[in-house]
Amino acid sequence: MTAELEQIGKQAQAAAFKLGQLATTAKNQVLQAMAQALRTEQTAILTANQQDLLAADNLPQKFIDRLRLTSERIEQMAQGMEQVATLPDPVGTVERGWVNHAGLRIVQQHVPLGVVGIIYEARPNVTVDAAALCFKSGNAVILRGGKEALQTNLKLGAVMRQVLADFKQPVNAIQVISDPSHETAKRLMQLTKYLDVLIPRGSSRLIQAVVKQATVPVIETGAGNCHVYVDESADFAMAENIILNAKCQRPSVCNSMEKLLVHEKIAAAFLPELANKLRTAGVELRGDEKVQQLLGSTIVPATAADWDTEYNDLILAIKIVPSLTAAISHINQHGTKHSETIVTQNYENSEHFLTAVDAAAVYVNASTRFTDGFEYGFGAEIGISTQKLHARGPMGLPELTTTKYLVRGNGQIRK
Amino acid sequence: MTAELEQIGKQAQAAAFKLGQLATTAKNQVLQAMAQALRTEQTAILTANQQDLLAADNLPQKFIDRLRLTSERIEQMAQGMEQVATLPDPVGTVERGWVNHAGLRIVQQHVPLGVVGIIYEARPNVTVDAAALCFKSGNAVILRGGKEALQTNLKLGAVMRQVLADFKQPVNAIQVISDPSHETAKRLMQLTKYLDVLIPRGSSRLIQAVVKQATVPVIETGAGNCHVYVDESADFAMAENIILNAKCQRPSVCNSMEKLLVHEKIAAAFLPELANKLRTAGVELRGDEKVQQLLGSTIVPATAADWDTEYNDLILAIKIVPSLTAAISHINQHGTKHSETIVTQNYENSEHFLTAVDAAAVYVNASTRFTDGFEYGFGAEIGISTQKLHARGPMGLPELTTTKYLVRGNGQIRK
Numbered sequence: 001m002t003a004e005l006e007q008i009g010k011q012a013q014a015a016a017f018k019l020g021q022l023a024t025t026a027k028n029q030v031l032q033a034m035a036q037a038l039r040t041e042q043t044a045i046l047t048a049n050q051q052d053l054l055a056a057d058n059l060p061q062k063f064i065d066r067l068r069l070t071s072e073r074i075e076q077m078a079q080g081m082e083q084v085a086t087l088p089d090p091v092g093t094v095e096r097g098w099v100n101h102a103g104l105r106i107v108q109q110h111v112p113l114g115v116v117g118i119i120y121e122a123r124p125n126v127t128v129d130a131a132a133l134c135f136k137s138g139n140a141v142i143l144r145g146g147k148e149a150l151q152t153n154l155k156l157g158a159v160m161r162q163v164l165a166d167f168k169q170p171v172n173a174i175q176v177i178s179d180p181s182h183e184t185a186k187r188l189m190q191l192t193k194y195l196d197v198l199i200p201r202g203s204s205r206l207i208q209a210v211v212k213q214a215t216v217p218v219i220e221t222g223a224g225n226c227h228v229y230v231d232e233s234a235d236f237a238m239a240e241n242i243i244l245n246a247k248c249q250r251p252s253v254c255n256s257m258e259k260l261l262v263h264e265k266i267a268a269a270f271l272p273e274l275a276n277k278l279r280t281a282g283v284e285l286r287g288d289e290k291v292q293q294l295l296g297s298t299i300v301p302a303t304a305a306d307w308d309t310e311y312n313d314l315i316l317a318i319k320i321v322p323s324l325t326a327a328i329s330h331i332n333q334h335g336t337k338h339s340e341t342i343v344t345q346n347y348e349n350s351e352h353f354l355t356a357v358d359a360a361a362v363y364v365n366a367s368t369r370f371t372d373g374f375e376y377g378f379g380a381e382i383g384i385s386t387q388k389l390h391a392r393g394p395m396g397l398p399e400l401t402t403t404k405y406l407v408r409g410n411g412q413i414r415k
Numbered sequence: 416m417t418a419e420l421e422q423i424g425k426q427a428q429a430a431a432f433k434l435g436q437l438a439t440t441a442k443n444q445v446l447q448a449m450a451q452a453l454r455t456e457q458t459a460i461l462t463a464n465q466q467d468l469l470a471a472d473n474l475p476q477k478f479i480d481r482l483r484l485t486s487e488r489i490e491q492m493a494q495g496m497e498q499v500a501t502l503p504d505p506v507g508t509v510e511r512g513w514v515n516h517a518g519l520r521i522v523q524q525h526v527p528l529g530v531v532g533i534i535y536e537a538r539p540n541v542t543v544d545a546a547a548l549c550f551k552s553g554n555a556v557i558l559r560g561g562k563e564a565l566q567t568n569l570k571l572g573a574v575m576r577q578v579l580a581d582f583k584q585p586v587n588a589i590q591v592i593s594d595p596s597h598e599t600a601k602r603l604m605q606l607t608k609y610l611d612v613l614i615p616r617g618s619s620r621l622i623q624a625v626v627k628q629a630t631v632p633v634i635e636t637g638a639g640n641c642h643v644y645v646d647e648s649a650d651f652a653m654a655e656n657i658i659l660n661a662k663c664q665r666p667s668v669c670n671s672m673e674k675l676l677v678h679e680k681i682a683a684a685f686l687p688e689l690a691n692k693l694r695t696a697g698v699e700l701r702g703d704e705k706v707q708q709l710l711g712s713t714i715v716p717a718t719a720a721d722w723d724t725e726y727n728d729l730i731l732a733i734k735i736v737p738s739l740t741a742a743i744s745h746i747n748q749h750g751t752k753h754s755e756t757i758v759t760q761n762y763e764n765s766e767h768f769l770t771a772v773d774a775a776a777v778y779v780n781a782s783t784r785f786t787d788g789f790e791y792g793f794g795a796e797i798g799i800s801t802q803k804l805h806a807r808g809p810m811g812l813p814e815l816t817t818t819k820y821l822v823r824g825n826g827q828i829r830k
Contacts, residue, residue: 217804238826245828354821366824388817389632389805402803409781411653413660
């Protein structure tokens, strides 16, 4: 597989060279045709997916739910591609430009990253989604999805590649790795000669494994141990609304709330009613000693590990804090720098929280669930970066580009 | 040292938290005082440097030249710090802002990266330079320079830390690692809990070692196998000027020219006179077979390895190419994506070169030597990024920041 992977890298690089110079209209035509092809090839895609599902028979139901394709899900994928076609093309946009002291005309322009590697779990929708975003931003993509989705991914890849061939565009703009071994995944993470960036998508376990093994630059995405802090000045009804939304609307995702911090002065007045509503919504409540004292024996005692755990489930750990400063310090120590919210009516506290909390997105009086490329109006999302380099927070198409300085002179030399 | 390094990381993070909220005027005052302190403490600094120089006695002259401090060099360091004080503060500048569909007021604002690690060679000027840039951009810095400069670096660090103490600012904003072992350097590269980014500065050997061992995100800097391509339409006098400047003005640095590509149609008319001038300037010429035929036996035959080698010396390898396409393809295969120049009078060729060459900076009719933060007008430079993530090309103060989304709402929840 080493030689084969080398070949895949080389092909991707050659494709990327052509993609970088492709007109926006040409790219959009291909995306629209790919969407259509997904619909036309629905039966073949579902058959491939059936193979994967049969093999995955003894895996957990939640896992199988993500792996399973239906007509409706294929239609969603197709519509997603059409949506990407309507988005502005980031390639060629000028970041800034000026004339330097020597008269050089310098322009900083957006260009594709080049070759993007995506390592993800058994979610076939990522295959189509990532391929569409990379293609629109002029990048060649190498896809390495979870082995349980291999037949589905290979079929989806074949459908998209056929469209590229029909349009006489480089088919290796989209490549699905057919060898599902860990060894090959590891080699991909170290394919520095051909890969410009690696984006892992999935559980924090997957992401940490990639960060540890990769020599290719990685964009970390998705780990979210998000907090809501209810300040002593908070409007209780607003706080309740935000907490129920942030915790319950979609507990499995990274921007859902995992921890609640409450100012000690309002805990007794605020928590009992909230706890009832959360329980009614099916949320298991854990808490520190003060919370246990206040809410009684139904509260599961929170261990030290709880404060660092992303549940991705209907579980919430609650802590009572003596001050805003204590809340900020707890968040900066235990958070994953994803999304953090304060609920407050106090101007100074809101500004201090915004400044002092170190996270990709910091909110005043809003649900953490808004940290999302679509909610932010980007029209797409390749992931939510929780690192500080390159991109931070929801990443849309522009985040799949880099820049290049184009410098036009008339014979200038350096003194 | 493991525990000590952990402590250094923790201290840096605590300092970074305060630095991120420091007013620009406060930062500038400290930088000006540090510049003054470097002057006042000159004798002590030179004494420490003398210790390092004595121990380095048997090392190459070139190495010792870089290690040696003089009154003049200390004055340059001080002036550099004062210059950084005059630059605009990138922290707090707003990248963009808008209101989303739910009425959330979203602002993307520049904030410091946090804790920056710098790994570099025995060049004491980097200690002061990096400390000034990191401090101005609100970052805490951990400095790990070459062991041969340890006494000098520790003294420079002590001088700057004393100023921080005098101004009641966090002294751990600047920390110099006192243990020069490789083991500690490696541990620093994996201090993901505290470090936000690692910037290696120095030889490509150093940089590659960091890229391989680091789990902290790295910004690769400085490898430059830069080309000048002389198109068939080139103005010979201009081409000669640019080549002599790009090769000879300062051959040891990354933006100097290492390879010359010449269109075959003009090679016979252009190369002989140029070769004489280069030889007069002390440049050793290497060439492919055609160049050898044309210029005779004084040309050292270029091996395959030559095309991938960054000499950082008065050596130039010349290749005759059949076309612009061949030149671009050679550059994209062998270049380090740093700085590439075409000399041409042809509009279409200039545009094609700008588009098709994959590098941080692509030039038409100008010397590669311009790729530099000062030449670009940034007023400072922490390095020249040759990678595509985060920053590409010369990195000034804004490149030492990341962004954070500040989102102000009035109770919004996600539907």
